[in-house]
Amino acid sequence: MKAYLGIDVGSVSTDLALIDEKGDVITSVYIRTQGQPIRAVQNGMELLKRDMPKDVEIAGAGTTGSGRKLASLIIGADIVKNEITAHAVAATHIRPDVRTIFEIGGQDSKIIILRDGIVTDFAMNTVCAAGTGSFLDQQAHRLNIPIEEFGDMALKARETVRIAGRCTVFAESDMIHKQQLGYSLPDIINGLCEALVRNYLNNVGKGKDIQEPILFQGGVAANKGIKAAFERALGKKVIVPEYHGVMGAIGAALLAKDAVKNKSTNFKGFKVTEFSYKTNGFDCDGCPNMCEVVEFIQNDVVVARWGDKCGKWSNSTNPKPHAEIHHMVQG
Ligand code: SF4
Secondary structure (H helix, E strand, O other): OEEEEEEEEOOOEEEEEEEOOOOOEEEEEEEEOOOOHHHHHHHHHHHHHHHOOOOOEEEEEEEEOOOHHHHHHHHOOOEEOOHHHHHHHHHHHHOOOOOEEEEEOOOOEEEEEEEOOEEEEEEEEOOOHHHOHHHHHHHHHHHOOOHHHHHHHHOOOOOOOOOOOOOHHHHHHHHHHHHHOOOOHHHHHHHHHHHHHHHHHHOOOOOOOOOOOEEEEOHHHHOHHHHHHHHHHHOOOEEOOOOHHHHHHHHHHHHHHHHOOOOOOOOOOHHHHHOOEEEEEEEOOOOOOOOEEEEEEEOOEEEEEEOOOOOOOOOOOOOOOHHHHHHHHHO
16 A cells, blocks of 8 residues: 655654545654654654554655754655645645634644635744643643643633733733632633633734634644634634644645655655664854854764755765764864
């Protein structure tokens, strides 16, 4: 069976998705990146190999996310695209008429506006935690409630409690205050969900023309309380796709499927899980630009470099062992 692999390497999680010729998901993997994107990709590949049907032949591979370049070098990707494109491609595959995508992950969030299948506007937040999953994680930890139970608890709320959630620090003190006033936990948790939604809509959603159909993607989409809070705030229906947590990876796999039409794949195979990889950096003193060049090393051989403004290093067609490059730089 022919299949296409997509990998989304983010700062919090690394997601892999395998799709078939129709674009349906065969299997997916979600693991924590934990500051080690190379290791995360290799571990993810191992898990994918273990879980996928034995007759799968990978006919194309794509990467996305902040670590897309590294992941591409590891696996031999046929296409490398940013997260906005990958999420939009995955969403339009599920709902060709989608007009708005909300994406909330552990440490960032984004909104994508589409019209007739084309991205017309987007915004990203990578700075403020108050509109991302980490806001809820912190409060769940403080209340000693597993984050998985947050959504169901929020749906049990009887009264509306407004938590001042513009910032995680204020939210915490206001939540304590509301607890002291005797509000129930479901009421307070629902208030936190509404605070996150307010933050999101006032930050990445500010000034955006939010129209249905709206798809809600990212890890936080599993939280029913947030979905309900969005629907109340907007007076619009919000759809959570089945594979909401790995939509970036699905988008990368769909892009790969398209990229390998009439050509063979660059995918290196699952042997890459056994290779050793590392990155090195050095300052080039070839001119006053003093570029910080990064080199990617596979089994002690430099296979790629980037960061040079003039192409002196990245255009090299004959990669040399990194020790030799350092000698050249220093010399
Ligand atoms: S890589 Fe090129 S532009 Fe950058 S410092 Fe070296 S010579 Fe100058």
